[in-house]
Amino acid sequence: MSDTRPPARTLAEKVWDDHLVVKGENGSPDLIYIDLHLVHEVTSPQAFDGLRAEGRPVRRLDLTIATEDHNTPTLAIDKPIADLTSRTQIDTLRNNAKEFGVRLHSLGDVEQGIVHVVGPQLGLTMPGITVVCGDSHTSTHGAFGAMAFGIGTSEVEHVLATQTLPLKPFKTMAITVEGTLRPGVTAKDIILAVIAKIGTGGGQGYVLEYRGSAIRSLSMEGRMTICNMSIEAGARAGMVAPDQITFDYLEGRPHAPAGEDWDAAVEYWKTLQTDDDAVFDAEVFLDADTLEPFVTWGTNPGQGASLSDTVPDPSTIIDPNERASAERALEYMDLKAGTPLKEIPVDAVFMGSCTNSRIEDLRAFASVIKGQKKADNVRVMVVPGSARVRIEAEAEGIDKIVEEFGAEWRFAGCSMCLGMNPDQLAPGERCASTSNRNFEGRQGKGGRTHLVSPLVAAATAIRGTLSSVSDLTTETATTETATTDAATRTETETVEV
Amino acid sequence: MEKIDIISGVAVPLKRANVDTDQIIPAVYLKRVTKTGFEDALFAGWRNDPDFVLNQPAFQNPRVLVAGPDFGTGSSREHAVWALRDFGFQAVLAPRFGDIFRGNSGKQGLLTGQVSEHEIEKLWAAIEADPGVAVTVDLVERTAVLGDLTVPFQIDDYTRWRLLEGLDDIGLTLRDEAAITEFESRRESWRPRTLPVK
Ligand code: SF4
Numbered sequence: 175m176s177d178t179r180p181p182a183r184t185l186a187e188k189v190w191d192d193h194l195v196v197k198g199e200n201g202s203p204d205l206i207y208i209d210l211h212l213v214h215e216v217t218s219p220q221a222f223d224g225l226r227a228e229g230r231p232v233r234r235l236d237l238t239i240a241t242e243d244h245n246t247p248t249l250a251i252d253k254p255i256a257d258l259t260s261r262t263q264i265d266t267l268r269n270n271a272k273e274f275g276v277r278l279h280s281l282g283d284v285e286q287g288i289v290h291v292v293g294p295q296l297g298l299t300m301p302g303i304t305v306v307c308g309d310s311h312t313s314t315h316g317a318f319g320a321m322a323f324g325i326g327t328s329e330v331e332h333v334l335a336t337q338t339l340p341l342k343p344f345k346t347m348a349i350t351v352e353g354t355l356r357p358g359v360t361a362k363d364i365i366l367a368v369i370a371k372i373g374t375g376g377g378q379g380y381v382l383e384y385r386g387s388a389i390r391s392l393s394m395e396g397r398m399t400i401c402n403m404s405i406e407a408g409a410r411a412g413m414v415a416p417d418q419i420t421f422d423y424l425e426g427r428p429h430a431p432a433g434e435d436w437d438a439a440v441e442y443w444k445t446l447q448t449d450d451d452a453v454f455d456a457e458v459f460l461d462a463d464t465l466e467p468f469v470t471w472g473t474n475p476g477q478g479a480s481l482s483d484t485v486p487d488p489s490t491i492i493d494p495n496e497r498a499s500a501e502r503a504l505e506y507m508d509l510k511a512g513t514p515l516k517e518i519p520v521d522a523v524f525m526g527s528c529t530n531s532r533i534e535d536l537r538a539f540a541s542v543i544k545g546q547k548k549a550d551n552v553r554v555m556v557v558p559g560s561a562r563v564r565i566e567a568e569a570e571g572i573d574k575i576v577e578e579f580g581a582e583w584r585f586a587g588c589s590m591c592l593g594m595n596p597d598q599l600a601p602g603e604r605c606a607s608t609s610n611r612n613f614e615g616r617q618g619k620g621g622r623t624h625l626v627s628p629l630v631a632a633a634t635a636i637r638g639t640l641s642s643v644s645d646l647t648t649e650t651a652t653t654e655t656a657t658t659d660a661a662t663r664t665e666t667e668t669v670e671v
Numbered sequence: 672m673e674k675i676d677i678i679s680g681v682a683v684p685l686k687r688a689n690v691d692t693d694q695i696i697p698a699v700y701l702k703r704v705t706k707t708g709f710e711d712a713l714f715a716g717w718r719n720d721p722d723f724v725l726n727q728p729a730f731q732n733p734r735v736l737v738a739g740p741d742f743g744t745g746s747s748r749e750h751a752v753w754a755l756r757d758f759g760f761q762a763v764l765a766p767r768f769g770d771i772f773r774g775n776s777g778k779q780g781l782l783t784g785q786v787s788e789h790e791i792e793k794l795w796a797a798i799e800a801d802p803g804v805a806v807t808v809d810l811v812e813r814t815a816v817l818g819d820l821t822v823p824f825q826i827d828d829y830t831r832w833r834l835l836e837g838l839d840d841i842g843l844t845l846r847d848e849a850a851i852t853e854f855e856s857r858r859e860s861w862r863p864r865t866l867p868v869k
Contacts (some may be wrong), residue, residue: 195847195850195851195854196847196850205844205847205850205851207851207854207855207858209858209862209863210863210865219704219705220704220705220706223704223705223706223707224706227706227707228672228839228841230841235865235866236864236865236866237863237864237865238865239865259702262704263704266704277865277866277868296869297863298863298865299863300862300863303862303863327749328749328778328840331841332840332841332844335841335844335845336841336844336845336851337851337855338844338847338851340840340843340844428869429863429864429865429869431860431861435859435860435861436861438859438860438861439859439861442859442861
């Protein structure tokens with residue numbers, strides 16, 4: 175993205191150029207316009223406080239929206255929040271939203287939920303826009319062909335005050351995934367395999383563009399799962415070029431363009447493809463045909479392997495830092511090298527987070543557990559990404575399937591993804607989780623996390639050990655086709671994704 | 672952010688090296704939801720010690736901290752700057768600073784002047800000879816003056832200009848206000864709007 179740029183451009187470069195307010199000179203950053211600013215309770219209080227101190231207003235209330243998610247309880251949501259810090263953060267957001275006039279969806283509201291589920295669901299996230307939020311998983315919105323990235327609290331204040339950000343151009347990396355996924359293999363397995371391949375620092379300084387036939391055939395939910403975890407590869411953002419699947423997902427959503435605006439938008443969105451002769455700064459390839467369900471064994475998202483593998487032996491790792499990190503990880507995870515991953519028993523299964531808590535994820539999970547009982551010694555928690563997803567799921571009977579399975583059906587929020595609310599692992603507990611971070615203590619002090627897809631989470635909840643759907647008996651795996659339309663879609667999903 | 676040119680007030684010697692941001696403000700204070708009011712958190716680990724320099728009667732209402740080498744290393748928390756500022760400090764002089772701390776300071780209106788280790792010791796000696804003495808930090812001249820003693824300090828031109836102009840990051844961007852407004856007038860109508868609520 176320098177002055178010597180050839181005329182052919184990547185998707186990321188096109189979106190960047192279309193948001194250039196002031197071109198930086200002599201090494202100073204470009205000033206980039208922000209189309210959509212998502213706000214939540216954890217990273218916004220000091221930003222609003224900063225505005226207050228300087229007597230500055232929010233420049234564009236009509237490009238700003240807030241929701242409560244990180245701290246919200248998933249049980250008894252009508253009761254006051256017990257934890258004082260959590261309650262203070264939520265109350266502060268409510269007061270700030272009121273004082274500055276920001277649209278806020280509070281606990282109990284039908285549009286409340288994880289900020290990265292709410293934006294797309296309302297049709298606010300769309301191709302060719304810039305999206306920021308004080309949260310690293312803002313990369314999720316890149317699935318629409320938007321340039322979306324997480325920012326810090328001072329940048330939140332900056333965007334509130336100016337609707338712009340001074341930014342240095344990013345480098346671009348193509349991640350090409352060709353082929354057809356086998357049944358039981360999903361978007362989550364693609365991204366876990368990508369991170370294992372390039373490492374948690376491999377994407378540093380880059381915007382990733384996911385391309386290739388395997389990506390093109392993914393649903394919007396699948397693409398969101400992939401872009402969501404771009405940050406776990408160290409990247410600033412991840413993107414997928416928009417296509418008919420994107421347009422179909424968006425059309426008719428509350429804030430999607432309508433009428434002439436829709437036509438104009440689609441015409442422009444169709445130009446948002448990387449030009450054939452554009453050059454990426456780096457390229458990575460992955461074969462979808464041979465991909466298997468993936469799982470992490472360590473304490474960073476790059477420490478993963480195919481579920482049919484064994485726990486790796488750190489002594490075979492050449493890089494001394496990686497080896498030391500693997501040794502520490504196995505100790506923390508209480509795992510022995512050589513143990514088949516499928517023999518690892520879990521205490522808990524968490525189905526939720528901004529990576530995998532959309533309606534399609536819940537359908538996939540429900541399609542596997544339907545008519546089954548969970549393993550006795552495993553507690554299973556299902557947390558929809560937003561209040562609206564919860565309502566949709568209930569309309570399809572997913573809540574009943576979950577409860578009959580013996581799992582807990584909760585209210586929407588970040589929940590056990592980071593354990594800021596009471597949903598936490600106890601020390602030493604082991605969890606198969608559809609979230610995005612397996613850091614030490616992420617899901618509760620001393621808790622042990624294995625990152626998995628919703629299908630693997632479901633199969634694991636049934637068998638009590640890390641499992642893929644193919645490990646279930648034939649009878650179980652081919653879930654009977656359902657009575658509702660939705661379940662039929664789930665079935666298709668399970669096969670095609 | 673207020674413009675700074677000359678700072679004058681009580682100078683405090685902090686005769687320690689490697690004071691990292693965890694010591695400037697311990698992590699427990701990061702849970703707060705405000706950007707001001709961190710004065711009680713400054714050097715919280717040391718404040719219970721009656722001998723700690725900030726507890727001595729001569730050094731009340733200080734303005735300038737004269738610190739040892741590698742001040743402000745460690746975690747990137749902006750709270751370290753807020754705590755110093757809220758306590759009343761307007762400038763820190765030290766032989767070396769942590770990079771991120773130094774960057775954060777420039778953005779928040781806290782002057783960080785680099786003074787050689789030798790001259791820091793001269794400043795310490797002069798302060799100890801006359802506890803509570805005022806120092807004058809002149810950003811225009813890049814000097815710190817304490818009685819007969821004048822020591823030069825270094826600060827990069829860009830940060831100095833911002834402090835002299837009183838420009839925080841937002842203030843800097845708002846100099847391009849006209850360009851932002853012009854850009855907004857060109858934005859297509861299909862782009863998302865959160866209001867009115869639909
Ligand atoms: S679900 Fe987890 S990763 Fe996503 S926004 Fe919430 S805490 Fe962050």
